[in-house]
Amino acid sequence: MLSDEFEDDETLLRAIPPVHWLQDFQRPSSAAFTPTTPGCSVDRDGGRGPVPAAKALSERRRQQGKEVACVVGIEKQACDTIGVSVAYAPEVDNEYHCELYNAPEGGKISKTKGRKLAETCSVVDLSPS
Amino acid sequence: MSYRVSTCHEDCTIRYHAHWVDEFSSTGGNSRNTAPEDVLAKFWRSWYRGLDRADWDLLLGHVSPITRRSQKEFITAPSEMINPIFSSNIIALEKLRQLERGWDGEDAPPINEASFTLAKKILECIGTKVHSIPTSEGTVQLEIYCGSNSMEIEIKESSFCILKVVGSSYEELEVNTVEDVYDHIQEIGCCLTSSKMMKLY
Numbered sequence: 001m002l003s004d005e006f007e008d009d010e011t012l013l014r015a016i017p018p019v020h021w022l023q024d025f026q027r028p029s030s031a032a033f034t035p036t037t038p039g040c041s042v043d044r045d046g047g048r049g050p051v052p053a054a055k056a057l058s059e060r061r062r063q064q065g066k067e068v069a070c071v072v073g074i075e076k077q078a079c080d081t082i083g084v085s086v087a088y089a090p091e092v093d094n095e096y097h098c099e100l101y102n103a104p105e106g107g108k109i110s111k112t113k114g115r116k117l118a119e120t121c122s123v124v125d126l127s128p129s
Numbered sequence: 130m131s132y133r134v135s136t137c138h139e140d141c142t143i144r145y146h147a148h149w150v151d152e153f154s155s156t157g158g159n160s161r162n163t164a165p166e167d168v169l170a171k172f173w174r175s176w177y178r179g180l181d182r183a184d185w186d187l188l189l190g191h192v193s194p195i196t197r198r199s200q201k202e203f204i205t206a207p208s209e210m211i212n213p214i215f216s217s218n219i220i221a222l223e224k225l226r227q228l229e230r231g232w233d234g235e236d237a238p239p240i241n242e243a244s245f246t247l248a249k250k251i252l253e254c255i256g257t258k259v260h261s262i263p264t265s266e267g268t269v270q271l272e273i274y275c276g277s278n279s280m281e282i283e284i285k286e287s288s289f290c291i292l293k294v295v296g297s298s299y300e301e302l303e304v305n306t307v308e309d310v311y312d313h314i315q316e317i318g319c320c321l322t323s324s325k326m327m328k329l330y
Contacts, residue, residue, distance in 0.1 A: 022260060031265070115281065
């Protein structure tokens with residue numbers, strides 16, 4: 001079990017489906033950070049390092065038959081600057097799972113914050129396809 | 130004239146100029162005497178020639194049966210009758226129809242028809258490249274970029290949720306009519322084109 005505290009430089013990773021990748025701008029659309037559920041699922045690197053963690057996430061998604069354009073990462077500190085809250089939410093099969101919320105009390109990420117996340121994140125693992 | 134139309138459209142103008150420079154270089158300068166309209170017409174014809182069968186079928190779904198033509202006729206048609214910006218935007222939007230439940234890797238529904246229909250109506254009047262993005266709510270989000278300004282329009286069944294970015298300022302608003310959306314599009318500096326100009330025929 002990992003600590004529910006985050007270091008400022010810990011990277012949070014999100015798998016981006018191809019339809020949310022803006023090729024012209026080499027970044028995801030803001031829509032990639034506003035999923036159906038209030039919380040936006042991400043994986044924390046949890047001491048693994050951003051690249052191995054991104055590869056693990058990418059591989060897990062592919063094994064589930066889900067298409068991935070790339071995995072992007074954003075540091076916890078950048079989330080704080082944007083005003084997005086990070087909550088540790090481990091799952092039975094994924095101890096690194098976390099969720100991003102619009103505010104400490106929860107809520108779906110707003111359009112403005114989604115856009116800022118999309119513009120701030122960077123590609124950590126590019127799909128071999 | 131198509132040339133005049135294309136100057137309103139940043140994306141196509143850039144591609145047109147890139148093509149013209151190539152043409153100029155490959156002919157050793159002889160194309161200096163070629164009318165811009167001729168070079169442009171050649172470019173558009175080439176664009177339509179490059180469409181594969183699947184994209185062509187998607188595009189034809191947006192042309193009335195009366196004006197429907199074969200791909201060959203588009204390739205040889207006068208450039209005034211062809212508008213690749215509208216065509217490429219429509220093809221990108223149409224591809225979203227193919228998304229099935231769970232396309233986002235979670236539980237996102239397919240795109241709903243109402244959102245799709247309104248998105249098409251907006252695209253008919255936009256004279257620049259538009260990114261059509263599906264949202265996990267089953268709606269379409271149109272993203273328009275115009276220099277340092279941009280706009281994201283999420284099309285819901287009875288309203289439009291807009292994020293307007295002007296320079297470094299972000300504004301979220303909700304409007305209820307397509308006409309209001311047009312007003313905001315113009316405010317970010319994107320030119321609107323009359324729907325007649327944007328139609329294929």
